[in-house]
Amino acid sequence: MTDTPNNTEQTRFSGHLDKMRVSPGNPVEYFAILNDQRIPLNAWLGRQITLSWSGTITCCACGQKTNKSFNQGYCYRCFTRLAECDACIMSPEKCHFHLGTCRDPEWGERVCFNDHIVYLANSSGLKVGITRMKNMPSRWLDQGAGQALPIVRTASRMLAGKIEDILRRDIADRTNWRAMLRDDMLSLDLISERDRLREHFRDELDALALESGPAGFTWLLHEKERTFTYPVTQYPDKVVSHNMDKTPEVSGRLMGIKGQYLMLDTGVINLRKYTSYDVTLTLG
C-alpha cells in the first residue's frame, strides 16, 4: 500500500465501511475506513475508484447480520435498544434522563453530561449545531462546513440542545447537502451572526443561563472563526447521487471529497449512509 499512486497500480481493500476519518490540513485529508484499515484518499483525486457492496450489512454495535441498516449502521434490535440510537440524540432538548428512562444511564452520564459546544457553521448557508467538545473539528468537516464558530459552551447535551432549539427558530439546523456539494458558497460573517442572534434571543438565552448557573452555560466571545478547504478538483454541475442499495457497484473518477461525500464524475455518494456495509474499494 502506498500514498502515491502510479499509473499501473491497482489497489483493493475489503471490509465493513465506517465513516471517513478526517485530519485537519489545507485541504483537509480524508481516509476511507474498512474494518481497521485506514486508506488515504486525497492521493486518488482525478483517478478511477470503484466501491462494490457484497449485499451484507453487519451491525456496528453487535456484529449481527442485518438486512437493513438503521441509524447509519445498526441492526433493528440495537436501534431500538441502544442509548446512542434514541430519539433524544437527534433532538437533545428531549433528553429524558431526569425521568429515569435513559436507555443506558451510565452511557448518558459519560456522553451527555459532558462539555458540549453550540456552534454556528456555514455548510450550505448559516446553520446552528451542537457537538461534544472532543468532536471538534471533525463534526464540522463531516458536514462539509467551510466556516465554523463555537459560540456557547454548556455542561450538558440537553442544555446545548435547548439553545439550539431557540436559535433554529431563526436559522437552519440542517445542511442542504445538494447546496453543500456545489461551489457557490458565500462567505459569512459568523461573529456578526452570533452577536445578532444573541441580541435577538437575549431574554430567553439569559433565562436559560440563569437557570443553569455560570458553570453550565458560558458564552465563548473570544473564539475565532475556523475555515476549512476540501480536496476538490471539480464540483459537479448537477448533483446526482448514487444509491448502493439499488446499484451495488459504484464507479467513477474521484473529483472531490467534502463532508462524508465522495464526488465522482458519475455522481456523488454519501459514504456515511453505508456504514456497516461490507464493501470492496478498488483504487486505480
Ligand SMILES: [Zn+2]
Ligand atoms: Zn446490532
